[in-house]
Amino acid sequence: MAPKTPQWRGLADQIARDIAAGASGYRPGDQLPQIRDLVAQGKGSKTTVLAAYKALEAEGLVSMVRGHGTKVRQRPPHQIRRHQERYVWEKKLALRPDEVRRTSGVVDKDTGLEHDEIATHATFRAIPADADLAERFGVEAGTLMLHRQYWHSAGDDPTALSLIDSYLVHEVAARNPDLLDSAKEPWPGGTHHQLSTVGIEIDRIDDGIRTRLATQAEARKLGIPTGSAVLLLDKTSISTEGDVVEYSHVVLPGERTELRYSVPLERWTP
Structure with a gap:
């Protein structure tokens, strides 16, 4: 049996798909939901959501700035x-x-x-x-x-x-x-x-x-x-x-x- 995907990874993958699709609220420069809001929506604990955001930052999809939240990164030209x-x-x-x-x-x-x-x-x-x-x-x-x-x-x-x-x-x-x-x-x-x-x-x-x-x-x-x-x-x-x-x-x-x-x-x- 394949190991179960951790909850934080599943959340990160879903957000990554929304960013790739250019979904409303997930376009370059858009502010992602506050961690507490996703917790309230049942997306996971504070630790889970924070881990998902940190994974997305490490993958270059978002930037996290203390006091300014998490934003979808602009994508300069390749x-x-x-x-x-x-x-x-x-x-x-x-x-x-x-x-x-x-x-x-x-x-x-x-x-x-x-x-x-x-x-x-x-x-x-x-x-x-x-x-x-x-x-x-x-x-x-x-x-x-x-x-x-x-x-x-x-x-x-x-x-x-x-x-x-x-x-x-x-x-x-x-x-x-x-x-x-x-x-x-x-x-x-x-x-x-x-x-x-x-x-x-x-x-x-x-x-x-x-x-x-x-x-x-x-x-x-x-x-x-x-x-x-x-x-x-x-x-x-x-x-x-x-x-x-x-x-x-x-x-x-x-x-x-x-x-x-x-x-x-x-x-x-x-």
Whole structure:
């Protein structure tokens, strides 16, 4: 005989089905019934209902905030990142006319959203290179770097789609003062076009991908439960001269990110 489903699990599954169906009262942003109300309706004890809500929170369906109750979570767009195609497309975009570059971007491609539905948030500051950055760029520790922090959001939802820390050698970026100004973001044509304005062409991009649990700060910004998995992308852009010209550390929510690769292979000769 199959073990009986615990009452809290049955309640959680029923609420999850209502959320998936978009039932009235269970749509993104809706407040779920108070625990005491479900107890009064005979859904279970306070312990049972609380266990169901906690399970739903762990599964990313609701958020529980002390003093504010339990709400159905907004569901930011799912991202499908096809990195080979993405990087080739972005480099070609840098050569397109300004009016085309201003209405296109890689975030659009990843999410399927319209360009004007995406908001870009950016802050820039100058920092000395630590040992890790110095080694990556092949410069002396303490070399002045331009640290660019980005995140994008969709529509009126403030949830970050990803968290990006990007670095350039400050002396290189300063050849075009506009590159030092966060108010110029989003830059039409992205990093490829930015670097082209200082005479640099990117030859290749090296990616490294790993995973870990989100920090509390990351979980809050990405709108995921604390302790959820995130993907860490280390992206290094190398110029046609063989120099590292840009490095980005990207944090992506595991539950909303899919990485797809298509690797062409050489045919065996007869």
